[in-house]
């Protein structure tokens with residue numbers, strides 16, 4: 001795992017990188033792409049949740065009683081930035097089945113590269129929860145900045161943004177707008193092209209995941 005000073009964590013675990021390479025390959029099928037995203041999301045979740053607060057509870061093993069570690073505090077909120085966010089969310093939710101779940105519906109206008117909102121529903125008491133917002137792609141950063149604006153308006157103060165690929169431009173935009181939000185990603189790619197796509201990237205995550213286009 002590489003931690004950079006600007007709150008960007010790149011998960012360079014061999015399994016993550018191997019699976020990501022297969023996802024980048026344009027000949028990878030929709031079914032394989034979806035399955036790999038699910039698998040990677042669980043490995044990324046392992047890193048994202050490393051700092052979760054802990055307490056202990058008394059349990060009786062078949063041998064004796066002990067104070068055993070257990071998660072503390074209110075259940076975390078997992079927020080999917082629709083629609084591609086669902087591909088990351090499914091795997092994380094398998095690992096943390098008690099998480100509360102919310103959705104921010106946004107799509108990127110292909111001309112302006114500005115996000116258009118169409119849905120918003122999040123759990124109550126956002127101010128008391130660790131909020132993990134998930135979207136595979138951090139490209140211009142406009143969608144994630146908008147989503148996090150909405151989450152903060154809903155009360156969230158402790159937010160981590162989890163993505164699969166990030167661009168340098170997206171990281172800089174997020175850092176400027178939300179310096180308090182840690183970004184966790186599998187890769188910091190090279191650049192954006194003139195249409196706002198991540199290079200080398202993996203193409204359109206939503207389309208590859210759902211077989212649209």
Ligand SMILES: O=P(O)(O)OC[C@H]1O[C@H](OP(=O)(O)OP(=O)(O)O)[C@H](O)[C@@H]1O
Nearest residue numbers: 082083084107108139140141142143206
């Ligand atoms: O950083 P940005 O430049 O804003 O781009 C990233 C956004 O673009 C993609 O979503 P898209 O708009 O394609 O919607 P979809 O998830 O419904 O496919 C992606 O899932 C992000 O939400």
Ligand SMILES: O=c1cc[nH]c(=O)[nH]1
Nearest residue numbers: 139197198203204205
């Ligand atoms: O490269 C990109 C940029 C935005 N959205 C995607 O799905 N891919």
Ligand SMILES: [Mg+2]
Nearest residue numbers: 204205206207
């Ligand atoms: Mg898309």
